[in-house]
Amino acid sequence: MSTETTTGATSAPAPTRERSWWSGRSELFVAALVIAIAAVLGVQTALMDVPPGTASPGPRFFPTIVTVIMAGVGVALAVQVIRRPADRPGLDETAAADAGDSAPAEARTDDSGGRTQWRPVLTVIGSLVVFILLLQPVGWLLSGALLFFGVVHAMGGRRPLLDATVALVFSSFVQLAFVAGLGLNLPAGILGGIF
Template structure:
């Protein structure tokens, strides 16, 4: 059975309904532009050695802009399938196509538990950064994100998180000459 698009199936709303994935490229674009503008207006002392404090923010801003363009082009080329993007009216979906799933199998679902775990982990990281220091709070951050995203190997995640946090600590202190907050390990680091 062939259905012709009705008035609700055309126009900007119908175009955007199948392209809700453009939200992430838009956020990346805004992040890249704001970071780029902040980098360009950054006051840098004249005696700063190369590469200077503008290098890393510039790399991140360019990466945000490149990924925003690439992701945006991908979403525009391959929009969401109609069954996923259709409004939540099960009667209309059934009438238009008898093979449409009626149990909601084609609908996108949110993982509220993972989102709550991520938000809780980031909040704990922010609260514990100064008292615990980067090494411990960073390890907690990486471990909590891995657990929230579904990892079921807590001991392995603990060792990996500590290794990543230590690598970042070494990169900042030895490589860039910047000190991350030492926290309770002030005499050790």
């Protein structure tokens, strides 16, 4: 869905640094996750309570097929990542992307060579966690504004007063449009008495 074809130039890692075996192979965690899910699926399928008198291809039939395919795909992914790590120069098409006018057919939409900036990601996750915890006790208006503010901050908003105002305006607008207008049910929280 994202279409960043122009990010490649900036995301090429410095080749001079000493690289460990793991660099470019962090996707092995994905493969491990896939295999782990397949394992859980397999165990749960085996332990499933099948109601008596169920017709022949029962509720275990399809999950068994999915388990087998998933385990196979997970192993295949692991093998592929081990054989061809992501950011070795020459194999990663994004490294060659030159402002969109090269390699149109290979428009890879990922940029796995780039380094993730974890701070903003964790800020967004934290804002969501706080929002979920506060939604019912505090109500939509404040927790929604806080979520908005948190994401703005994570994305590089550096004018707290303005950002906070926009956040409050946005969550009030949502409250008015969707609760008053469309009749959605949002928790009113501590400000419930005022409205």
